[in-house]
Amino acid sequence: MIDGGLITLFIILLLSGGAVWIKFGPDVFWQTLLADLGFVAVLLPKVAGGVVLAVALGYVLPRERIMALAGPESGVTGLAVAMLAGAIFPGGPAVTFSLTAGLLASGADLAAGVAMVSGWVLLSANRTLIWELSFLPAHFVLVRVLLTLPIPILLGLAVRHLARRGVAAE
Numbered sequence: 001m002i003d004g005g006l007i008t009l010f011i012i013l014l015l016s017g018g019a020v021w022i023k024f025g026p027d028v029f030w031q032t033l034l035a036d037l038g039f040v041a042v043l044l045p046k047v048a049g050g051v052v053l054a055v056a057l058g059y060v061l062p063r064e065r066i067m068a069l070a071g072p073e074s075g076v077t078g079l080a081v082a083m084l085a086g087a088i089f090p091g092g093p094a095v096t097f098s099l100t101a102g103l104l105a106s107g108a109d110l111a112a113g114v115a116m117v118s119g120w121v122l123l124s125a126n127r128t129l130i131w132e133l134s135f136l137p138a139h140f141v142l143v144r145v146l147l148t149l150p151i152p153i154l155l156g157l158a159v160r161h162l163a164r165r166g167v168a169a170e
Helices: 004-024 026-060 063-070 075-088 093-105 110-123 125-135 138-148 151-164
Strands: none
Touching: 004 026, 026 093, 063 075, 075 093, 075 110, 075 151, 093 110, 110 138, 110 151, 125 138
16 A cells, blocks of 8 residues: 555655665665665564464454453453553564554454553563563662553553543544
């Protein structure tokens, strides 16, 4: 689908590629392009798998159960479940965003999606256990987790409030 976002991205791509060519020469341009294409080749299967999984979730998960667990009427408990689900996802953005889209298609509301993604961003168990606790003092990590813990739920509540006022599309 060709839309404004794709056109803008293409223009930025051409301008930055041209700038690299002019400033650093064709050798650096081709090295950079080949390295980026290699990255795309590694990333593309993950994105494709995540998209297929997201589409499949809409068919596999019972809509009534998802709506009860993380739908618009699930309250703060639903937002907490979504936040914790996001926090325990071990994957990167391709997996997390695809799973979130699949859950939204299965009956979760936008607020739960926001709580899930922000839970993944702020409270990732993978990052906290493997990276933060390896480099930072445990009390520092604990304070950071405790301070960020309510944020995904607050963001979800804000989205639900805006949705009730007709500001956020569900």
